[in-house]
């Protein structure tokens with residue numbers, strides 16, 4: 001059986017949809033905090049089990065009989081996130097899971113600017129220490145996050161973000177889900193690390209230029225000081241740790257930590273991944 005944590009999220013649901021085309025539904029275990037979020041899947045025949053990353057016992061129960069686990073990284077930050085993901089690894093180890101596919105971040109280092117990627121590295125280490133075989137999907141930024149960065153640009157013509165000329169190899173979350181379904185249903189991906197990126201990296205200036213062409217409307221990118229963004233986020237009453245997290249992402253992009261481009265997604269999909277231009281056309 002193949003289990004998926006974070007199954008109620010965007011990536012989890014998209015992966016289940018691809019898995020349903022490849023394997024029998026009774027071999028899919030969707031692990032969620034709230035089963036109501038998968039109400040639409042009730043009649044598909046998948047097993048829906050309840051567990052919380054904070055609750056080790058619930059994870060152990062949910063992983064009964066599971067051979068392969070897709071561990072989708074948590075949305076929690078800092079030590080809480082590290083402990084939650086560690087609980088998933090401990091539960092998998094306890095239940096004798098044979099293989100973990102983990103969604104990590106691109107090129108993780110202990111001193112990466114982006115705090116979430118530092119967390120991912122801690123989980124990768126926990127998985128390696130568990131001796132369970134693994135596949136790490138080190139994902140670049142999802143294309144689907146672009147609306148969060150560009151704000152009202154399609155209305156007012158301005159993108160304000162402190163990323164300088166840093167580039168990002170944006171990748172479609174749908175493509176990642178399809179590639180995950182490939183890795184989960186094949187045997188040759190054990191102890192492999194995939195840097196999962198789009199085919200090209202783009203700066204925010206590039207995005208502004210592409211959008212201007214697509215929408216036939218002039219859109220400008222302004223590389224604002226990080227302090228300006230911080231002041232705006234404080235006004236929105238965003239919690240302090242989330243502000244720190246978002247600013248660390250901006251620093252990371254500026255330092256080109258999301259710029260590397262690799263071809264493993266194309267190899268797994270046996271086709272070209274979605275190009276940024278195609279995504280922006282639909283935006």
Ligand SMILES: NC(=O)c1ccc[n+]([C@@H]2O[C@H](COP(=O)([O-])OP(=O)(O)OC[C@H]3O[C@@H](n4cnc5c(N)ncnc54)[C@H](OP(=O)(O)O)[C@@H]3O)[C@@H](O)[C@H]2O)c1
Nearest residue numbers: 006007008009010011012033052053073074075140141142
């Ligand atoms: N590469 C990128 O650009 C990028 C962008 C955003 C996020 N991410 C990472 O990639 C992951 C998957 O992305 P996504 O778009 O699918 O995110 P998403 O739609 O926000 O889904 C996150 C999933 O994690 C589950 N979750 C969070 N805390 C949990 C807990 N304590 N116990 C059990 N489940 C918990 C959520 O459950 P509920 O439905 O119950 O909340 C949800 O199913 C994210 O969780 C995040 O780590 C990557």
